[in-house]
Amino acid sequence: MDFQLSEEQRMMVETASRVGERFGLDYWRAQDAKKAFPKEAWTAICEAGLSGVALPEEYGGAGLGMLDMALIIEALCGAGGGSTLAQLYMINPIFGGVALSRFGTERQKQEMLPALIRGELNFCMALTEPNAGTNSLEIRTFATADGDGWRLNGQKIWITGVPDAHKMLVVARTKKLDEIGRRTEGISLFAIDVDRDGLTHQAIEKVGTNTLASSTVFFDDVRIEPDELIGTLHQGWHALLDVLNTERIVTTSGLVGTGTLAIRLAVDYAKERRVFGDRSVASYQGIQFPLAQAHAELMCARLMNLKAADQCDKGLPYGSEANVAKLIAAQAAASATERSMQAMGGMGYSKEYHVERLWRDARLFRFAPVSEEMILNFIAMHDLGMPKSY
């Protein structure tokens, strides 16, 4: 067990912090207010070679691993972006990059990965449906065989980044429920163009993560070409889980970054703010303890996340570690942002001091991409050997 970062990793983290600071708190506040995709920030991240860190070298990546990517995301998010910045990694290097590099054909990889890594091709991923969220095996979006390809019909909801994406990784049924033995069978993945005929989308009004639109997506007889299938027909479920497990590591890194950032903002403010006489509010234990508690939880989540990432890179099982890390990180980041706002009083509620954005954005991750309840179900069943409760 080695807890020291290599020289190369330290340099990567420094680079990430520098890029993150170039697009710091003010940039993200402005983008949030405009509800505008953080294009300049993502371009700079890609130009600095930080997007494809875990993707293969032959397609323009750095050929390193999830551990390196986790460190970079912590630094970028902690420099000002907060947890939403991590979503850029989910939609592109994970939903696009991991799906293609692990399951794509040679032609698909050559066509899409270099452009994705350069920041010229954006992805989104469409799994959730109005009646299939937590229970994603309930999806009904269907791709019917049509000549050498398919026709796609159905509806998705809450899909991140659709208006700014070129490609959508769609999860669809390709076999009817009465033709299959298990519900995990008969699901396939496709990478289709977002601007295709029959595909329409509509933004949903929401609490936060405003720089990335969340959309309802409608498929009305959308043509899917034969070379848009990702992986094996009808066997997409297991490939999808492989992709989503890496998403968990990215989520946690973003939460560690955002929690750390919120605490730093609160500490800086509280040390200056004097309320009764000459004592700063930072001197009160009522202000200190909740921030110290959140800090302690973030440190534990971080360590567990890096372990998950390391095991992922070594080809070892990492589901339990990734789940535990995500559970604690989401709670700790929600608590860190909430208690930071509390420590700042009224100014914590103003746009000027940034914590309100971090608070709004971090709240999402207590139920997405996987909820606390489902992680606890997983721990109870897989780690503790208890019966399935649902």
Ligand SMILES: Cc1cc2nc3c(=O)[nH]c(=O)nc-3n(C[C@H](O)[C@H](O)[C@H](O)COP(=O)(O)OP(=O)(O)OC[C@H]3O[C@@H](n4cnc5c(N)ncnc54)[C@H](O)[C@@H]3O)c2cc1C
């Ligand atoms: C801003 C945002 C962005 C998103 N981005 C994407 C995206 O890019 N792509 C995509 O496909 N999806 C995306 N999602 C969807 C997200 O993954 C789902 O919202 C999430 O999986 C929860 O599903 P649901 O909203 O349908 O909740 P539901 O499934 O309706 O669950 C409601 C509540 O019940 C709890 N619950 C359900 N079953 C159990 C059980 N057995 N035991 C205990 N508790 C249970 C859940 O944990 C949850 O708290 C996004 C969502 C949001 C809000």
